Amino acid sequence: MCIFIDCLLSPVILWPTIIASAIYFLKEYMQGGKFTKVTNETGKVFIVTGANTGIGKETALEIARRGGTVYMACRDMNRCEKARKEIVQETNNQNVFSRQLDLSSLDSIREFAAGFLKEQDKLHVLINNAGVMRCPKTLTKDGFEIQLGVNHIGHFLLTHLLLDVLKKTAPSRIVVVSSLAHTRGTINVKDLNSERSYDEGLAYSQSKLANVLFTRELAKRLEGTGVTVNSLHPGVVSTELARNWAFFQTNLAKYVIRPAIWPLIKTPKSGAQTTIYAALDPDLEKVTGLYFSDCKPKDVAPAAKDEKTGKFLWEESEKWTGLGKSE
Numbered sequence: 001m002c003i004f005i006d007c008l009l010s011p012v013i014l015w016p017t018i019i020a021s022a023i024y025f026l027k028e029y030m031q032g033g034k035f036t037k038v039t040n041e042t043g044k045v046f047i048v049t050g051a052n053t054g055i056g057k058e059t060a061l062e063i064a065r066r067g068g069t070v071y072m073a074c075r076d077m078n079r080c081e082k083a084r085k086e087i088v089q090e091t092n093n094q095n096v097f098s099r100q101l102d103l104s105s106l107d108s109i110r111e112f113a114a115g116f117l118k119e120q121d122k123l124h125v126l127i128n129n130a131g132v133m134r135c136p137k138t139l140t141k142d143g144f145e146i147q148l149g150v151n152h153i154g155h156f157l158l159t160h161l162l163l164d165v166l167k168k169t170a171p172s173r174i175v176v177v178s179s180l181a182h183t184r185g186t187i188n189v190k191d192l193n194s195e196r197s198y199d200e201g202l203a204y205s206q207s208k209l210a211n212v213l214f215t216r217e218l219a220k221r222l223e224g225t226g227v228t229v230n231s232l233h234p235g236v237v238s239t240e241l242a243r244n245w246a247f248f249q250t251n252l253a254k255y256v257i258r259p260a261i262w263p264l265i266k267t268p269k270s271g272a273q274t275t276i277y278a279a280l281d282p283d284l285e286k287v288t289g290l291y292f293s294d295c296k297p298k299d300v301a302p303a304a305k306d307e308k309t310g311k312f313l314w315e316e317s318e319k320w321t322g323l324g325k326s327e
């Protein structure tokens with residue numbers, strides 16, 4: 001017995017055990033808030049954009065597990081179908097569908113919305129999750145800077161095309177996956193499309209600030225309709241989001257930085273919790289215009305409260321998407 005205890009207390013075993021336990025508990029702590037309420041989503045219809053991987057896939061999986069009908073709206077149909085099959089196999093829910101949606105093309109967004117409206121006359125929750133981060137300067141098919149184009153403009157049009165069905169289905173919800181990065185953002189009123197200068201980090205922050213401004217402006221416009229809209233920060237999550245960020249592909253990042261920050265980062269399942277909370281918590285049925293983090297409301301940056309900028313962004317987004325003319 002004494003030999004056994006001596007062995008356990010030997011520095012060779014004791015220190016690695018203490019360090020491993022500390023890392024384990026730190027990782028657990030960093031997973032953040034969890035949505036633990038039991039809900040039954042049978043008969044409800046959901047759209048999740050960017051549902052083939054990361055936070056979107058975990059969101060779709062959890063909704064499917066709870067019986068919801070899920071439309072996985074993705075740009076790459078092979079990746080979408082692979083993820084859909086995995087979700088169906090894991091949940092045994094056959095009402096999970098993959099549909100093409102490329103948020104970098106206004107035509108694709110219109111085609112997706114028209115196809116959805118032919119298939120369904122209800123939409124309970126639209127989850128605007130898809131996103132790109134820190135891309136080298138690229139334009140969408142319609143000539144928009146890609147981060148603003150996909151993260152904000154694409155979802156702006158998609159949401160508008162689905163507003164009637166959301167109103168018809170009310171109580172219904174829109175969930176906008178933004179980011180804490182919105183706090184570093186400004187809306188570049190003089191050069192919204194980054195034509196004069198481009199910084200990949202600032203363009204991402206601008207697009208995520210646009211998500212929050214859009215949410216708050218839309219919440220006002222939807223007052224009395226029974227449709228709510230809230231935005232959120234999912235946490236720092238281990239997903240494919242950094243794939244376009246050149247620094248994250250370097251050996252320094254791969255072999256030093258990523259392992260070093262691993263204990264501080266959420267798994268995709270943990271990263272999806274605030275989205276699932278915003279989409280499903282029965283207590284949020286009438287809650288609108290808020291921003292959540294770790295499954296609770298959180299204040300937004302002062303720039304996100306600027307109503308004048310919110311209106312400017314709204315009007316520009318209408319012009320860019322051709323809304324206001326035809327819709």
Ligand SMILES: NC(=O)c1ccc[n+]([C@@H]2O[C@H](COP(=O)([O-])OP(=O)(O)OC[C@H]3O[C@@H](n4cnc5c(N)ncnc54)[C@H](OP(=O)(O)O)[C@@H]3O)[C@@H](O)[C@H]2O)c1
Nearest residue numbers: 050054055075102103104129130131179236237239240241
């Ligand atoms: N991960 C984090 O730490 C973090 C932190 C704050 C906020 N967020 C936000 O969380 C959301 C989800 O990101 P994630 O971390 O899960 O990243 P991810 O793993 O890279 O997933 C992003 C999803 O968006 C899709 N997407 C990208 N461009 C698209 C387009 N043009 N049309 C349609 N879908 C497109 C991707 O499709 P493909 O697979 O085909 O490219 C993928 O399904 C994003 O809005 C992001 O800004 C993430």
